[in-house]
Amino acid sequence: MIYLILVLSLLMVAGSIAVLFQRTLRAAALITGVVSLLAAVFFVFMRAYDVAITEASIGAVLSTAVYFFALKRIEVHEQGNVDED
Amino acid sequence: MNRGTWMKIRAQVLPSIFVLLILCAGSLLVYRALTDEGEGVKVMGAPIPERISSRFITKSVNQRDNVSVEFGERGYEEGSANLVTSVVVNYRAFDTLLEVIVLFASAAGVALLAAPRRRPRYRESSVIVRNVVPIVNMLVFMTGAVIILRGHLSPGGGFAGGAVIASGFILLSLAFRHTIRGRLLIVLESVMGLGILGVGLLGIYYDGYFLSNFLPTGRVGSFFSSGTVLILYLLIGVKVLSEIAGISLSFLRGEEEKA
Numbered sequence: 130m131i132y133l134i135l136v137l138s139l140l141m142v143a144g145s146i147a148v149l150f151q152r153t154l155r156a157a158a159l160i161t162g163v164v165s166l167l168a169a170v171f172f173v174f175m176r177a178y179d180v181a182i183t184e185a186s187i188g189a190v191l192s193t194a195v196y197f198f199a200l201k202r203i204e205v206h207e208q209g210n211v212d213e214d
Numbered sequence: 215m216n217r218g219t220w221m222k223i224r225a226q227v228l229p230s231i232f233v234l235l236i237l238c239a240g241s242l243l244v245y246r247a248l249t250d251e252g253e254g255v256k257v258m259g260a261p262i263p264e265r266i267s268s269r270f271i272t273k274s275v276n277q278r279d280n281v282s283v284e285f286g287e288r289g290y291e292e293g294s295a296n297l298v299t300s301v302v303v304n305y306r307a308f309d310t311l312l313e314v315i316v317l318f319a320s321a322a323g324v325a326l327l328a329a330p331r332r333r334p335r336y337r338e339s340s341v342i343v344r345n346v347v348p349i350v351n352m353l354v355f356m357t358g359a360v361i362i363l364r365g366h367l368s369p370g371g372g373f374a375g376g377a378v379i380a381s382g383f384i385l386l387s388l389a390f391r392h393t394i395r396g397r398l399l400i401v402l403e404s405v406m407g408l409g410i411l412g413v414g415l416l417g418i419y420y421d422g423y424f425l426s427n428f429l430p431t432g433r434v435g436s437f438f439s440s441g442t443v444l445i446l447y448l449l450i451g452v453k454v455l456s457e458i459a460g461i462s463l464s465f466l467r468g469e470e471e472k473a
Contacts, residue, residue, distance in 0.1 A: 178369035179298045182361065186377035191458060194384050198465035202328070 134174055141167045154200055162193035270301050285435040293431030294366035294440035302371065303443045303450075307425040310446075311410060313373075314453060318407065321457040328464045339389050347389040354382035362451035366440040372447040376454030383459040387466055396463060399456040406453035413442055413449070 144164040151157040165188030172181035262268055269275045273283055273290040283290060292300045302310055362375030387393040417426035429441035438444065 179296075179371065179374070182370050182374040183377065186374055186381060190381045191377055191384075191462070194381070194462060195465060198462065202465065 130174070134171070137167055137171050137174070141171070155197070158193055158196035158200065161196070162189050165189040165192070270305060271297060273300065275305065283434060286433055288431075288433050290431055290434060292427060292440065292443075293434055294443050295435045296366055296368060296371075298369070299366045299371055299443060299447070300440070303366075303446050304427050304440075307414075307446065310450065311414070311425065314407070314410065314450060317454065317457050318403070321403075321461050324461045325464050343389045347385050351382045351385055354385070355379055358382065358451075358455075362447060363444075364437075365447040365451075366443045367435065367437070372450030373454050376451040377458055379451075379455045380458035380462065383455075384462045384466075387463055394459070394463070396460060396467075399460045399463070403453055403456040403460070406449045406456070409449045410446065410453070413446055417442070 141164050144160050144167065148157045148160050148164075151160065165184060169181045169185035169189060172178075172184055266275075271283075272281055273292045274281065275291065277291060285295065292304045294300045294304070358375045358379035360375075361370035361378060362372055365371030365375065383394060414425040417428050418424055420426070420428035425442075425446075427441040427443065431441050432439035
């Protein structure tokens with residue numbers, strides 16, 4: 130049990146560091162979502178089921194979706210500026 | 215003192231003084247809460263049966279007796295089987311109301327910044343998405359509804375279930391053109407917010423303080439068992455779902471407008 134928690138937390142730390150070294154913002158947003166999902170599993174092992182449900186739905190799904198929508202808007206905006214120049 | 219140094223002071227020194235003052239006031243409040251020797255239940259330093267958290271666990275903040283809560287029993291101060299719910303929606307309901315207001319403020323900000331200005335141009339999604347999303351969404355909506363409605367019995371509640379249903383709406387709007395009107399979401403959100411305030415005011419009318427649990431608490435573990443907690447979690451769930459779906463849909467529509 131304690132090894133499982135150790136592996137999970139090491140994975141979360143590794144994912145958070147890997148976010149810093151991504152070339153594209155889209156990959157960084159995706160890895161942030163994966164870290165949130167690992168955090169949800171972590172909360173299940175800590176017997177905090179309420180927090181786990183909230184973390185899985187908001188951290189892993191909704192915030193990743195909002196990141197993606199925002200990145201899409203930024204890309205469209207930048208392309209529009211390039212076309213005008 | 216010339217004009218430049220005054221601008222520099224106003225830009226850098228005054229905000230840090232302000233932040234320092236706020237930090238001092240906050241730490242003073244925390245210090246008072248930890249060391250206060252007044253009436254009532256202590257936060258820290260008291261033996262465990264005297265602490266406020268054990269009052270929450272035995273559901274006897276007013277009654278001053280330390281009994282263990284059992285399934286099927288009646289007559290507790292708060293009847294929900296889920297301890298987290300009884301703290302979040304009953305004992306700390308005012309905190310939850312302000313959380314919902316924070317979410318409302320962020321939804322209003324996103325709607326202001328990301329509002330579509332032109333009519334969106336539509337791109338059809340792929341066949342796989344259009345055929346799979348309705349089947350998946352049945353499961354997503356049912357799971358969200360169960361999480362909201364059983365928030366006082368099992369883990370979950372209004373916030374989590376509302377977020378699950380809102381992710382279902384995001385899936386729907388990725389697959390189809392017409393899903394839900396933004397105006398309907400705004401109306402739902404306002405009505406639910408007024409409903410939460412109305413339940414709080416009814417608490418003042420019946421019990422004398424805001425958001426008090428004035429309905430009978432019932433038998434621990436049955437569906438109608440927690441008084442206003444069921445109603446409040448239903449209202450909070452629909453409000454959170456309309457807010458989060460509104461945030462995501464305003465982002466998405468703003469994207470389609472220029473693509």
